[in-house]
Amino acid sequence: MADLAKSVAQMVPGETAVIAGFITDELSNKLLEMGFLPGSVVKFNFKAPFGDPICVSISGYDITLRLEEAAMISILN
C-alpha cells in the first residue's frame, strides 16, 4: 500500500496537492509541528540545483525539506 501512495517527493514545480498523511511514523511529529497537517494544501515551489532539497509552501509559508523527508508525506491526487 505504502509504495502506491503518491508523496510530496513526486510532485513537480507549480503543482498543488492535499496532504493525506504520513507514510512512516519517523519524523511525522516534526512534520506535523511544521504545519504538514492532513487535509492542508501543499504547493511545490522549486527544487535546489541538484534536485534536492526542495521548497514547498504550506499554510502560507515556505519550507525547505529533503526528498527523503518529502517522500514520507503522502498526498491525495
Added chain:
Amino acid sequence: MKRLKVALAGKPNSGKSSLFNQLTGLNQKTGNFPGVTVDKKTGIIRLDENIQAEIIDLPGIYSLYPRSLDEKIVAEIFSDRRNNYFPNKVILVADATNLQSSLLLLTQLIDLRLPTVLVLNMVDLAAKSGQNIDVIKLSQHLDLPVVLVNARTGQGIQELKKVLAGNIPVSRQKIYTLEKEITPAVDETKQHFKLESNYEAYQYLQQVENLSFLREEDKVFIGSLAAQYEFFPGKYQGAETIIRYQYIQDLLSKVVLKTADTEWKRFSYRIDKVLTHKVWGYLIFFSILFLIFQSIFAWAQAPMDFIDSTFANLSNLLRDVFPEGPFFDLITQGIIPGIGGILIFVPQIAILFAFIAVLEETGYMSRVVFLMDKIMRKFGMSGKSVVPLISGWACAIPAIMATRTIENWKDRLITIFVTPLMSCSARLPVYAILVALIIPDDKLLGFFNFQGIALMGLYLLGFLAAIVSAMVMKWIVKSNERSYLIMELPTYRMPKWSNVGLTILSKTRTFVFEAGKIILAVSIVLWVLASYGPAQQMNQAENAIDARINNNEVAADQRESLLMAYRLEHSYAGIIGKAIEPVIAPLGYDWKIGIALITSFAAREVFVGTMATIYSVGNTEDQTTIKSRLKAEINPDTGGPRFTTATGLSLLVFYTFAMQCMSTLAVVKRETNGWKWPMIQLAYMTALAYVSAFIVYQLFS
C-alpha cells in the same frame, strides 16, 4: 523595586531577537545557561517606576518537544518551577503572516498554566498579504492579552511594557485533553512532584530523558509509572499536535479574515529564481564568499596594526615605569601581550560576523543552506555546516559554537571536527612571514603575485583537508540517528542594522571571554616557561654574553637582544625545544623552531614573536627586520640558509594542519561533553600535520 523574570519565546524567524533588541537595547548580557552550552541572552529593563524585568531570550522553537540541543533548554525552563530562569511571565512572539505555526507553542504554554502575553509581530506584512486579524476576538478566545508590535520600528513596545507591568492572569482555556489511559500516571506524577498543572506532569512523562533537573530516583519513579501504564516518550505526540492544530485552525477561522492574495510573496519568489539558480545561485554565493574573504584581509589590517602597536607601546611604557622584578615582568611581558594577542583578532571576527549577520537578517543564509545541502551531505555534513565552516576563517571558537543549530549529532560532530582545519586568522601572521621568506615577490604573467597565490593556496589546502577529513569521518562515525532538513525559508527583507550591530557585539564578546581566558592563561604559563629555567644557566646569561662581547665576537649594542635570546635558549621552553629536536628534525626544523612550535599553543601568531626573540631581533614590531634576520640564519649542518624552501613549505603545511590552539580544544570538549573528541582531534590533526610536513620537506630538500 520589584523584579520580574520574563521569558521571550516563539518560533524561529518570528522576529523574536528583534523584539529582544527593541526591549533591551544595549542593555544585554550574553552567557550560557548553566550546565548546557546554549547561548543565553538576558537584559534588565524597567517596566514602570516600581517594576524591573529581566528579559530572557529563549532559543526559537516550534513546540515544547525538542530536537536540537538549543531546544531542550526551553522545555527544561518551562517545566521546572525551581529553575533560576523559570519566568513569572512569558511573552510569546507570533509571526502574524504565519499565525498557524506560531501558535502551536502558545497552546502548550496555556496548558502549562503560564501567564502569557501574545505579541503579534509583522502585522503590516500580514495586512499586505490580505489577512485581517480581529485582535479583540483573538484575545477573548485565548483568554490572554494580545499586543500588536512592529519589532523593526519599535511600535507597540511601550504598550507591551505596560501589559507586562500589570497583572496577567493565567488563561482559563484548556486546549489539549490528555488521553484517558495516561491520566492516572499524570495525577501520580503531579502529586509526587507537587506540580501546578497536569500538562507539566505530562511533560515529565514525555521528556524524562530531556529534563536534566530530574534526579536518578525521579527518573526511576517516572520510568516505573510509564511501564505500569504502558507509556513511552513520544506516544500520543502526533495526535497531540493534530488536536492543537485543529484548535488553532478553528480559532483562526473565527478571527482572521483572509483574502487569497500572494502578491507580496511574488517579489521574494523572483529573487529566489536568481539566488537559487543552478548557475547564478552558486556564482553569487561564491562571489559573496570572495567578498567576505577580501574584506577580512583588507579592512581588518589597519585596526589590527593599531591594536598591535598600542599593546607593544603600553608594554614598553609600563616596563619603563615599573620597578624591576618578576611580578612586573609578568605584567609587561606575560599579561599585556597576552591580552593584546586576544584583542588583535577582534577586527577580523567582527567583520566576519557583520557579514554573517547581514546574510542571516536578509534571509539569504537559509538559501545558502538550501543550495549547499546536497553537496555538503556528500561529505557527511549538512547545509547548516556552511556557516560554521565559513566562520572558521575568522576563528574556530565562535564557528564551533555556531554548529549548535545542526540537529543531527553526526552532522554536527563532523562539522566540529573539521572546522579547525579552516585557516583561522591566527594563522595569517605565520603564513605572511613564511611566504614572504620563501616565495619570491614576482608576478606571474605580470599580473598574479606569486605570494598572493601561495597564500590563497594555503587557505585552499586547509579547506580541502577539512572536506576530505569530513568524508573519511562519514565512513567511520556510526549513528542511528536520522539526519534531516526541515527548515523555514523566510521571505527576503532588508536587514535591520541595529540587529546586525548587536550580533557583532555579542559574538565578539563571546570570543573575548570564551577564548580569551584560555589564551591568557596559556600565555602566562608559556611566559613562565620561556622566562625561567635552571638557575645555574640562567644566572650565567650576562657573563656568557659579556664574555662574547669582550672577545669581539658580537657587537656591544646587541647586548640586550642577545641576552634575551640566551635566556630563552636556556629556559624551560628552550629545554623542551631541544628535547623535541630529534622528533622535528625530519621535518627540517631545529630546536629554535621547536620553541616556537611550543609557544604557538597560546595562539598560533605567537610564532612570529618567538622567532623574533630567539633570533634576537629585539624589536618585534618590524616584519622586514624579522624577515631579513631569518633569511640570514645559517644551518650549521649544511652551511646553507636555515630557512630553505623545503623548511619553509614544511612549516607552512604544519601550521595549516596542526591543532595548536588550547581554546579550540576546550570549546570542543564542552560542545561534545568530554575529552574523547578533542583528544582524537588533537591526535588526528597533529599526525596529519607531521606526516604532511615530513613529505613536503623530503620532497623539496
